[in-house]
Amino acid sequence: MRTVAVVGTGFIGSVHARNVARHPGANLVGVYDANFESARRIADETGCRSVADVAEIFDNRDIEAVVIATPTNTHVEYLQRAALSNKAIYCEKPIGSDYKEAEQAVRAVRATCVPVMLGFNRRFDASHVAVKEAIDKGDVGKVEIVQLTSRGPKPPPISYVKVSGGQLRDQTIHFFDLLRWLTNDEPVEVYAIGAALVDPAIGEAGDVDTSIVSMRMASGALCQIDSSRRTAYGYDERVEVFGSEGMAESARQSFRQLSLYKDRQILRDGLHPGWFERVEPSYYEAIDAFLRSMEKGTPPSPSLEDGLRAQLIADKATESMKTGQAIKI
């Protein structure tokens, strides 16, 4: 049984707290949030203690691991405090607001040798894992074309858009990570186009809400990611990896399995209403992987370095979109 605390009890922090609480290998001992009421609510629900000062968590030697799920602009500080307190860390993505800040933090944390896992939870989605296994077993052969889709269902508030670093850094970053993980490969060149087709205010804020990124990988494989901030039909995520021996797909998923046959149509239940409903189980799997890595003493994955790489690709793609030029990575 590992003793774990959760720092940050917003939407995702609460998910982590509940998952730790019901995990048979973990003991949730404390939660903290800048909003104490929020922390208290989740403490009541999960039967743990809420603390008013985050130092109570970092200074408590009985706490072996912390989950950092606070706003992005505090990640770097908490990462370093947790590392200096010698705790294993599960940190929500992204590491920091830009690559430079992230890199400095990573250097500092690395020096402490604490294990850190970055919260790219999609690596734990059962169907994406199945694609990865198919690739690693050779079922797909040499990877040649990767197609990733990340859409909707609705744009974040414009206030969030303004500080998000842009669609590629905020939304597409999960798929830059998926791409690297699925292919065991790195993009070496990136070209991106985008537009504010959903909401002109997003364009006025200097961002896009619809984009296509083309990449060439070190192996020669070609890759494409399309992202949209809004769909009219729920949350749409799709992974397709085409290779010399076959093609593996983690398809769009319906929220339920009703088919209604009427007239000239079959009306089937559609996609999950939001991204969380689609990927919810992957959050538990990610925490489970983190706890198992602690148990075995192996380095957790995805690592801080994976977080840095994804951030670098997002930066380069953003640069391409601004300049209209393909950019080497």
Place this chain on the structure above:
Amino acid sequence: MRTVAVVGTGFIGSVHARNVARHPGANLVGVYDANFESARRIADETGCRSVADVAEIFDNRDIEAVVIATPTNTHVEYLQRAALSNKAIYCEKPIGSDYKEAEQAVRAVRATCVPVMLGFNRRFDASHVAVKEAIDKGDVGKVEIVQLTSRGPKPPPISYVKVSGGQLRDQTIHFFDLLRWLTNDEPVEVYAIGAALVDPAIGEAGDVDTSIVSMRMASGALCQIDSSRRTAYGYDERVEVFGSEGMAESARQSFRQLSLYKDRQILRDGLHPGWFERVEPSYYEAIDAFLRSMEKGTPPSPSLEDGLRAQLIADKATESMKTGQAIKI
């Protein structure tokens, strides 16, 4: 090149005439119909000769094969005339109006030794063939449960219902044949329930429009066939064979492949509007099999005996429905 004539140019006769005309191994030389105008139209379209007297076909020694596609009550006569004229015969199902009449005709035709193929075209449906192949390869193991669905889309005219022999003899008979063919097995006991749920006039005519037949096969396998004369969603045909090693399905088929994602639904194109659109290619394949059997000199399949067996099962199922008792076959 086989010289072929088609007797009967109603809906299905015209289909056969066109298929013979475009088959590279056949030469359509003549068509006959009691309605001469109908014969002339199809003769014009396919570039062959229409005859006013069917004897011109039976007496013509250059004609090697005839397709009989006239109304059921004439099958027995034409079968025997064609057999005595020493022509290979492709005869639409059913052989006759009842088992007894059919059996007498079969006995007479058998004596002539001409090859006869019965028009159970569903045996030539590509996906049903795939199920059969899976069974014969052993992919399904020992067959244990068979489920067949035959529905819609709308009832025939009540005048037709009255002379049809009933739903089981008219509609379900195709599936009694499919069952025997798929399983290489014979039903030994049958129980059937039915009702006139679609149209009370069908009930008043002593028939049903909705039915379920349960059967026990000689091997011990259990089978179920549900039939309806009407659907609200096109023509619905489904084959499912469950066995000790797996399950094979020839699923419902959509007429087109559009998927439209909107709101909480995926709207997919539905089933074919009618039975003909669903099984159309099987008619060409059936004629092709007939011509190939002539080429090779092998007995065509399905045979007259297959036709008799299906008719017997339909009779027994009809008896069960009337008596409320399970009937041995």
Place this chain on the structure above:
Amino acid sequence: MRTVAVVGTGFIGSVHARNVARHPGANLVGVYDANFESARRIADETGCRSVADVAEIFDNRDIEAVVIATPTNTHVEYLQRAALSNKAIYCEKPIGSDYKEAEQAVRAVRATCVPVMLGFNRRFDASHVAVKEAIDKGDVGKVEIVQLTSRGPKPPPISYVKVSGGQLRDQTIHFFDLLRWLTNDEPVEVYAIGAALVDPAIGEAGDVDTSIVSMRMASGALCQIDSSRRTAYGYDERVEVFGSEGMAESARQSFRQLSLYKDRQILRDGLHPGWFERVEPSYYEAIDAFLRSMEKGTPPSPSLEDGLRAQLIADKATESMKTGQAIKI
């Protein structure tokens, strides 16, 4: 917050205990099992108390509700004790070993007026619920044919088979209940055939492992249920309701969404390995419905009467199978 205890901590009892423990509207206060070690393990995991004497639960006035998940032969006793203790009851199906015993218990419990919910959890499966909603909204029109499939994946131990009351009472009973619930209708006549195709020992024990039940409903609709104790491909459950206006299907469900395109095939992830993986979420939904009915003071559903009806149908179907006659219900 309702205080709840769970009586019986075998496989399903443990599932209920965990679901109660994580439900925000319930407080799991105690668990009991004839095997005290089992109770202690689940008590440790969920953070509640295990009791060595079940009376500690029934006599505890602070406990508002009990979940009965002990072996079937104890249901009747615990139902009555819980009712006399004035607790709300969630009782696993079936009520008793046979209809007569069940009916007596129901009469006794009814007199106490405690709310009782019977554990037909499939009524809470999201996709089956969607079929029910489609029917109730009129999307299917007047129901005419119902087809239910219940298969595998492997037979229970022969010792269990011997005391189970037979396949129809033990396995198919869930689907007798589904049928009534989906159609708001009652079967009035039943015919069943079965065989021991999977394991001869099941036949020697006087039971079957493969069966087909045909039923006629009060409305005139026809229904068919096929059941098998073993599949080669995981747990197979399917619901199809055909009516005058359309057809609704709760289709087979895959455990994951990988599609691998290779050669002439698409290899898709198959069905869940077992029944529990397929219907797991419905257990939480059932407990949730039970707690909400307590909250609102409305009678829980499915009721004891629903349990009795399903038991009666199972008895009549079993009688039909033995006699080879259709039986009125």
Place this chain on the structure above:
Amino acid sequence: MRTVAVVGTGFIGSVHARNVARHPGANLVGVYDANFESARRIADETGCRSVADVAEIFDNRDIEAVVIATPTNTHVEYLQRAALSNKAIYCEKPIGSDYKEAEQAVRAVRATCVPVMLGFNRRFDASHVAVKEAIDKGDVGKVEIVQLTSRGPKPPPISYVKVSGGQLRDQTIHFFDLLRWLTNDEPVEVYAIGAALVDPAIGEAGDVDTSIVSMRMASGALCQIDSSRRTAYGYDERVEVFGSEGMAESARQSFRQLSLYKDRQILRDGLHPGWFERVEPSYYEAIDAFLRSMEKGTPPSPSLEDGLRAQLIADKATESMKTGQAIKI
């Protein structure tokens, strides 16, 4: 009845000849091929005349329409001869070997005012047509992202590759046309990456076998096309159009509908073995549309201008691939 001749009886010319022959509104009167044996074979099969000199077709005033299906390098000559002979023309794509040659030919043909239809048969694929209809009805809303896939199944001979003008001009051109047709829009900027991942000989010939094209449309929509010359799983074509109100997909199509459930998998029949099997019916529909436009006296579509536009886009995309720069169109 229109009298039609077919010039060129290679693979596609033979398809056209058979389709004209079986079309009830056309009379196939002659076929020509540089290889006279080939012409004679198809003339025998379809019951028309083969001519040794193509002038016999162009000079025959009774022939109202010609189908040009000869090698690309002869299109320009035959287009002009047929136009000067005042015949309606159905011409296989592409118009010519490059945009300049094509444009000159188009200018000459335009002057004669004969109706010309260009053989972009995919516009007549039933499922692609359904996507187009959904867009035109507004079901998709404003188009924002288009994703087209065109793959395999195996590369043409290297001798063909060398004179083909490259993958984008030879293979992807169909999809440039589909894109324009589906969206009623024009690409204004294109970026393309490619590689010879399938066969190094293709790279040595200065071509690619795998490519991704990104485009920005005049409306602001973004588009992506991926092409491969080889798959391990048959012919793979997919159309997806995402918009403000929904998403329409013309999905991959299986050649048959068998599903085999075994172990942890469902083995479904895969894609058509080759492109022809997938799109075969569209050839008949295209000829039918051509004949109907003659009947009505309306200009056929797709037009020569459509052919020119697709050729221009292919040229610009090829230029982008060579320079590594995005190119304005």
